[in-house]
Amino acid sequence: MYFPDYRPRRLRRTETLRRMVRETVLSVDDLIQPFFVVPGTGVQEAISSLPGQFHWSVDKLVEEAVAIRDLGIPAVILFGLPEAKDETGSAGQAEDGVVQRALRAIKKRINDLVLITDVCLCEYTSHGHCGVLKDGEVDNDATLELLAQQALSHVQAGADMVAPSDMMDGRVAEIRQVLDDHGFSHIPIMSYAAKFASSFYGPFREAAQSTPAFGDRRGYQMDPANGREALREVALDIEEGADIVMVKPALPFLDIISQVRQEFDRPVAAYHVSGEYAMIKAAAEKGWLDEKAVVMEALTGVKRAGADLILTYFAKDVATWLKGAS
Ligand code: PBG
Numbered sequence: 001m002y003f004p005d006y007r008p009r010r011l012r013r014t015e016t017l018r019r020m021v022r023e024t025v026l027s028v029d030d031l032i033q034p035f036f037v038v039p040g041t042g043v044q045e046a047i048s049s050l051p052g053q054f055h056w057s058v059d060k061l062v063e064e065a066v067a068i069r070d071l072g073i074p075a076v077i078l079f080g081l082p083e084a085k086d087e088t089g090s091a092g093q094a095e096d097g098v099v100q101r102a103l104r105a106i107k108k109r110i111n112d113l114v115l116i117t118d119v120c121l122c123e124y125t126s127h128g129h130c131g132v133l134k135d136g137e138v139d140n141d142a143t144l145e146l147l148a149q150q151a152l153s154h155v156q157a158g159a160d161m162v163a164p165s166d167m168m169d170g171r172v173a174e175i176r177q178v179l180d181d182h183g184f185s186h187i188p189i190m191s192y193a194a195k196f197a198s199s200f201y202g203p204f205r206e207a208a209q210s211t212p213a214f215g216d217r218r219g220y221q222m223d224p225a226n227g228r229e230a231l232r233e234v235a236l237d238i239e240e241g242a243d244i245v246m247v248k249p250a251l252p253f254l255d256i257i258s259q260v261r262q263e264f265d266r267p268v269a270a271y272h273v274s275g276e277y278a279m280i281k282a283a284a285e286k287g288w289l290d291e292k293a294v295v296m297e298a299l300t301g302v303k304r305a306g307a308d309l310i311l312t313y314f315a316k317d318v319a320t321w322l323k324g325a326s
Pocket of ligand 1 (some may be wrong): 122166201203274
């Protein structure tokens, strides 16, 4: 049945009609807000590469976490900037590390916000790589135990979920084993399963002070050209025990999100990363784009592609906008 019998515009005529046939609706339940935790007290310092985002000391972060919960956002993901860095990233698994302190403080105040932690060495190593070095290269197997100990220390401090972002082979299995051995078999793992060696992480690395001192991350993060390999990575992480699988970044990899959604029956998360955020912020600042409209379009697109969850620096804004709309 073709024109003039079928007229697609009939169902686009009014907002109410459009609302009735809308296939994808972004919800506050889909959102995860990232936070950067720093030492000290009373700190809420603007991050220049991520306008609208801050470095938070634990005391200030607790207040912000309450605000996030009150907006209905279900989860946050924490990144730590430690007091000191070393070769093996030992501050990442310290009982009194910044992330561990933040977890305890937030948990003490509220218990209905899901606290996820990013598990990786890059924020804690002096060289900025995501694993330990041997002869100038990242040593996969020597890194696994360190990641698992970091994950364990997060969970012991109150993390509800851990999210390994290092891209070492076998880390999901190692973390699962260590958590299970310590009585944490109920704690889920959200793996950064298909994490690409992307140039869109630039503003994050400035915020987390985690730029590698030499070389780059292409020896462990995925080649952005590879789609089939992304599916193998996801399959491996699920076999190792991942409960949620993530694709990262989001917009340049919508095809991967879509394929992962179709091939696997696990919840899929997508990380709308720092560079994706910064591009919109910069264009909006110049008056070239309508920030709210493009954010809603971009994130709705990520959800339409197949993401069940979206990690985004816009989470608070989106939650606020959605509230205004209802
Ligand atoms: C740590 C990590 C990174 C991001 C999340 N976890 C940086 C990287 O891999 O270099 C990037 C997040 C973003 O750009 O918003 N490995």
